Amino acid sequence: MTKTTAFDWRPFLLKWSGEWADAQPEDETRDEDDEAARRARWLGFPPAPEERIAAMEERIGRRMPPSYREFLKVSDGWRHAGGFVWLLAGTEGARWHNNESELADLFEEYLDEDAGPEERVEADIWRRGLQLDVESDVTHVLMDPEDVDEAGEWAVYTWASWRAEPPERHADFREFMREMYREFHSLRANGSEKEPEFVNDTTQDLDALVAEARLEALRGGWEGALKTLEEPKDFGRPRAAALDDQIRHLLGQTVAVRFEGLVTDRRYASELLPPLVAEHAKHSYRDDATLMFDLRGADKDVVALAHATLDQVRNGTYRYTAAGPFGEAVERARELARWGDTDGAWRTLVDALPRWEPLGPDHLVPLGWVADPLLGPLLTPERGRELLSVPRGGQPGEAQEPAAGLDPGGLAWLAEPDPSNSRASYRFVLVEGAEPQEVPTRLADGDSAVLDEPLSLWEARRRSRDGRQEFSSFDDRALMAVGRAGTGWSFAFDDDPAPFDRRRFVSPAAAASGGTRAVVVWSGLREWRGEPFFHLSVARDGAEQYAFTYADGEVRSHGEIPRPLDPGRFFGDPEDITAVERSLLEALTGEFGACLPRHAIENGRLHTFTTRSWTRPPQDGETYAVIHVM
Template structure:
């Protein structure tokens, strides 16, 4: 096919589809005379430009025209209704130099500096040297730049409208620009037809709808990349199913920006699946609840009430994703694993059940509702989202993807590797208890007779609970700890960034009380902050008595018979740089090896765990001892 043949085919199809989309019953006063001519001839263009006219234009401009625009002119000398906002596009008689007639050069890209990109530099000069192609438009500028040329001799085209509130959009060629305008015509006409109730159907829309259905099946077969590409193309044409299907893929890939599920949220069949996902984003972004109604357009009163309940449950952290069937049973099992910190085990449970997942309807291609579950949602990392999408499901067949890597490292030493801004990077303390379930820890460590756990929360949120300890005496240091499993046969209770500092004189190991009938390990770490030396405490109690322990500040203080593997003289060396926490790392590695314990990094850093408040980690002052309580009150001048 020659370039002229390509243009003739595209422009003829465009013209016929445009003519067929017009309302024949529209009042005469709403129909333009030129549109009547288009409807009669079924042609949006004009007669072809002769070679002589094209050569005369090139001589006037002093440039040979780019290939795609030149070939276009041989089919139509100009164009009407290029998209929705350019009513007349220039032919040979109307092309002219723009010469920054709109005064936009000072705004886009603005002043150039050392950080300016090559694209910025091209845009800066474009306004003065480009050809203007728009003749009549809704304040849209269409410029073709002879200073931005590719290897095929094509000039870049820029489109800018102030009402779009975005920088100029660049197209690699005139052909690319016109193809996008054709897609824009389809998208706007599809939306207009939906609002007016008039069908917009032709060979193009039918072919696209077939591709959307095939993309749905491809997604269920695990070929999500191919499906996403096909849906993205259909979405550019405004096909109604494409957006809701594609948003499910995008959300599971971690692409939350502009994900709205496009109508599925207002459907009583799909709303219960996607509204919790939108609610989780709403709550996470701390948006005003007046914005929540944006997602309820077109929803029935019953679904709107359901949406309000969903928002409440998500905000309170009590929402539970509960699909049906075999996959729903796996979700319940995985949640039980995740609530005690076993992120990798929970994901393995979900992974094994993915082939058994079934959609609630034909517009549903993945268990996107997982993303809203407070315990399971954090497990869906972008890597795992790709694994989920690549897994055949709903009875479809396809290649099984390689499993995504586990997120939890073994042992305890990862506590020394966290980013400085993490809650656990500055200080932490924890108790490990053997042969005791996490749910039993409040009965062994809880303050004021506490025997139950709070709802799962993040480590940051658990720190906020410290402000609510109104019943504590000034000397008390009661921790709000996150709990879970610490490996085979062990449970843990951990607090990040304790409110108090470790003081040997006052410290009382909670592990002693926790060790009744078993063993318990207590660790408290406060790394050096550059102004004062760090401190690391480790002690082991058994059946209500401390067996051994040590505290290292500038030197080690040892109590009892410490195993050789945990000897602080071997672990903490005088020549270690304090900032590198090497002694602490060795101690954690040795502790993990000695007792076969670990802490779940993912659940602590990115997930949610049950919490409770412990007894004080300090003892009460004795006779003749006192303490100071400082209170800081902020007053307004």
């Protein structure tokens, strides 16, 4: 049998009692027992002799677990175990619960028919548990004689209905008491102004750990900082949770991240409010009560800033700014991101981070940028770890290896499934030697040639349909995102095109190629709505040079097609038609040297515009449908 390490209860209980006594206001009215405990600096009772413990075990019918037995030898019961158990049982008060509260019946109502042993614990504990709470704020403490480890220790379960959480398990009585000690500290750490200042050897040691973790985090040692913060955070030390939250938010662990104690501080609000309200906006719709709960204690200026930032985040107009060289890098990164170079934008931010200046001593890392509609999509958990590993804020440290870029380069990634596995067809235009903002003038007329604000393709499609009242089967105007397609090229991309009709299709390559070269690709080799197809056309100076279209099982082409792009190399086996997509895209990359930015197209926000129709007007005798939406 494995033996547990001996635990000296008396020093632990004496320290707890002394800290509790010092935390009591002198002029507070207390009952006689509590006042005696304060004066004696002892929350316990006289030790229980072996005979009394043995008598208890005979009454209960079981030998007590080792840690509880040793506790009784030091104190036969305990007052104020945490904040909600006012009296904990000794040898006289412990008793079998026997579903006295009828909570077993309540928990059983929520069990499925196929519930396993682990799920049944929540119900069964109320029938077989040994009850230790004597006086409490509707808080139950039960030891489970069936949940026993190799050392003979019984697990302890605590539950309070007002917490709306399942029973909490503690490995043994010693761990339960340690948790109650931490709970006492956590509650006192955020006490009212009427209470004495809560400072003692324990709090000073914990605050020293917080200071150590802060410096460790700024040096890039975020993993060690998280570990160092665990104990101060459990004890509720001010700043510990807010420092921990800053690290975890960049790791994608955003649940219950509140930056408590810092987000309401004017010094830090401009950096910590944006990620807080962005996460709130993501999971709520116009119900801001939970946000105001997170901002309790904030002054009116911080609350006003929170509401203004929330409106900007919801409207997509929030723009992150920062001071100094890092702020200048933010502007450069935004410019790169809005044209699709998300890898370049990320490197710009990371390279500038050593020159970043914190807003105050508890500011560990820039965070406001994650709410920026252009910069936020740059973040992944891997990139978050990279950012946290960079020494910053004037602290020394070794630079880490950069994270791998998210864009694979080239065009072949289009042959892979997209995140929603819905991209069966797509089309794009490449224009050589043109800036992205020039592309719309080559593919659209009038107001349609004006770029819309950066949006995800899904958001852009939804907005383009809002208020639209007429839809024509002959009118195929494409909503396309624009950006840079590597060195010397710009692109326009549509990830949800209309059905392809070779008889009516008109390539925009010639119109896009004035004074330069343009490439048009429309692929539906994985199309589930009809037969697979693929089109390529290349034009220079307003005239189409060559093109081919694979549809209905055959290839039609004209012009002198370069050998690497010869359709005969790809469409020889009709049984394996979808396998040629990657080969075609790789050949196009080799021929033109252009690429499309995968991360920006699938996860980022890009400028969009609406092209001219990709189909010719109807001819005499051709019918088509026009749908009017009232």
